[in-house]
Amino acid sequence: MKISRAYTRYIKEYLEIKGVDQNQITHYKAGIRIWCETVGDKELSIVSLDDIAAYKTYLRTYGRHRCENTVRNYICNLRMVLKYWKLRGETCIDYELIPAPKREPVLPSFLSAEEVELMIRYSSRVRTKFIISILYSSGIRISELIQLNRDSIKDGTFTVIGKGSKPRICFLDERSTFYMTKYLSERKDRLDALIITKDGTRASASTIQMIIRNATERAGINKKVTPHTLRHSFATNYIGNGGNIRHLADLMGHSSLNTTAHYTHLVNNDLKREYLLHHTC
Numbered sequence: 001m002k003i004s005r006a007y008t009r010y011i012k013e014y015l016e017i018k019g020v021d022q023n024q025i026t027h028y029k030a031g032i033r034i035w036c037e038t039v040g041d042k043e044l045s046i047v048s049l050d051d052i053a054a055y056k057t058y059l060r061t062y063g064r065h066r067c068e069n070t071v072r073n074y075i076c077n078l079r080m081v082l083k084y085w086k087l088r089g090e091t092c093i094d095y096e097l098i099p100a101p102k103r104e105p106v107l108p109s110f111l112s113a114e115e116v117e118l119m120i121r122y123s124s125r126v127r128t129k130f131i132i133s134i135l136y137s138s139g140i141r142i143s144e145l146i147q148l149n150r151d152s153i154k155d156g157t158f159t160v161i162g163k164g165s166k167p168r169i170c171f172l173d174e175r176s177t178f179y180m181t182k183y184l185s186e187r188k189d190r191l192d193a194l195i196i197t198k199d200g201t202r203a204s205a206s207t208i209q210m211i212i213r214n215a216t217e218r219a220g221i222n223k224k225v226t227p228h229t230l231r232h233s234f235a236t237n238y239i240g241n242g243g244n245i246r247h248l249a250d251l252m253g254h255s256s257l258n259t260t261a262h263y264t265h266l267v268n269n270d271l272k273r274e275y276l277l278h279h280t281c
Contacts, residue, residue, distance in 0.1 A: 001043065001044050001045075001085075001090065002041050002042070002043060002044065003032065003035065003036075003041060003042055003043070003044050003047060003081075004032050004035075004036055004041045005044075006044045006081055006085055006090075006092075007028060007029075007031070007032040007081055008032075010028070010080075010081045010084050010085075011025055011028055011029070014084060015028065019164065019165040020163070020164065021143065021162075021163045021164070022143065023143065024163075027073065027074075027077065028077050028081075031074045031077050031078065034055070034058065034059065034074070035055055035078075038054060038055050038058040039051045039054055039055055044085060044090060044091070044092045045090070045091040045092060047082075047092060047093055048093065049093065049097065049098070052075075052078065052093075052098055055074075055075075055078075056071065056075060056101075059071045059074055059075075067104070068101050068102075068103075068104050069103055069104055071101055072100055072101040072102075072103055075098065075100050075101060076100050078095075078098065079095040079098050079100065080095075082094075082095040082098070083095040109223065109224070109229055109232060110229065110232040110233040110235075110236040110237075111136075111221070111223070111225065111229060111230070111233040112233075113237060115219070115221055116132065116136050116230070116233060118219040118220070118221065119132050119215045119216060119218075119219045119221065119225075120132050120133060120175075120215075121219070122215070122218040122219045122220075123215045123218065123219075126179055126182050126183045126186060127183050127195070127211075128211050128214075128215055129179045129183075130176065130179035130180050130182075130183045130195075131145070131195065131208060131211055131212070132212070132215060132230065133173075133175050133176040133179050134172065134176045134179075134180070135212075135227055135230035135231065135234075136230045136233055136234050136237075137171070137172055137173040137175065137176045137234065138170040138171060138172060138176070138234065138251075139170070139231050139234035139235055139238075139251055139252055140160055140170055140231070141160075141162065141227075141228070141231060142205050142208050142209070142227040142228065143205065144160040144161070144162060145194075145195065145208065145227070146193075146195065146202065146203055146204065146205060146208065147160070147161070148160070148193075148194040148195070149192040149193060149194055150184065150191075150192060150193070150194055151192075152194060153172060153180065153194075156171055156172045156173075156177055157169060157170070157171055157172075158170055158171075158172070160253075162253035163253065163255075164255070166253060166255075168250065168251070168253045170251065171251075180194075195208070205227075208227055209226060209227060212225060212226060212227050212229075212230070213225070213226075231252075232263075235248060235252060235260070235263040236263050238251070238263075239263045239264060245257065245260055245261065245263075245264065248260050248263070
């Protein structure tokens with residue numbers, strides 16, 4: 001069996017049945033494409049540690065610049081595919097022989113409430129104002145936003161299906177509710193989708209990304225801002241205002257508090273300022 005076939009069947013027979021996030025499946029597909037470009041579509045039984053070393057080197061040094069955590073994800077995906085087929089009796093290298101790069105701690109980038117306000121203020125279209133506001137007020141992922149329908153939100157509350165097909169409850173603030181009402185009142189269509197394009201189709205992830213990028217430029221913010229930046233900003237603002245980390249984990253859909261703990265960097269900065277203010281030597 002070719003390694004491309006091994007990946008494809010793993011996706012079909014395991015990941016899709018498990019119901020993992022589509023972004024994870026896309027990452028697996030990208031990984032095998034890069035592997036075939038780098039090493040070739042070899043038989044699974046002859047894939048060697050030298051092949052894996054070449055794959056890792058390519059990920060680190062050629063093409064798009066990839067951080068060590070991205071490289072690690074590709075290697076871990078490979079390990080999972082090999083483990084799957086090893087357990088099913090296929091001849092292949094032992095996945096435990098493949099070291100995964102150490103995960104590097106990454107502090108999430110975020111915007112202040114004032115910067116988010118600038119993005120909204122300098123956006124002329126109500127749809128854009130609403131998109132910025134809902135991403136910031138609810139902390140939902142872009143994939144969760146584009147799945148929402150008109151009737152998804154009732155009394156400022158709605159449910160999204162997050163990673164691992166896990167549902168969670170999210171909330172809208174008054175500003176987002178105002179822009180949503182205004183946006184929907186201006187629409188003449190009867191489409192179910194909450195966010196649509198000018199062509200009358202459900203907005204895609206790339207459409208939302210472009211909208212956020214353009215809004216950032218209009219606001220004069222010299223940062224790389226994505227829809228996920230607004231999710232980070234929601235979490236950082238919540239922690240900075242004294243929110244409970246366990247409640248934030250529920251709002252974000254995190255399965256581990258270790259993930260949510262990344263946002264305590266803001267609280268740590270506040271603690272440091274208090275220390276320097278009150279400590280004398």
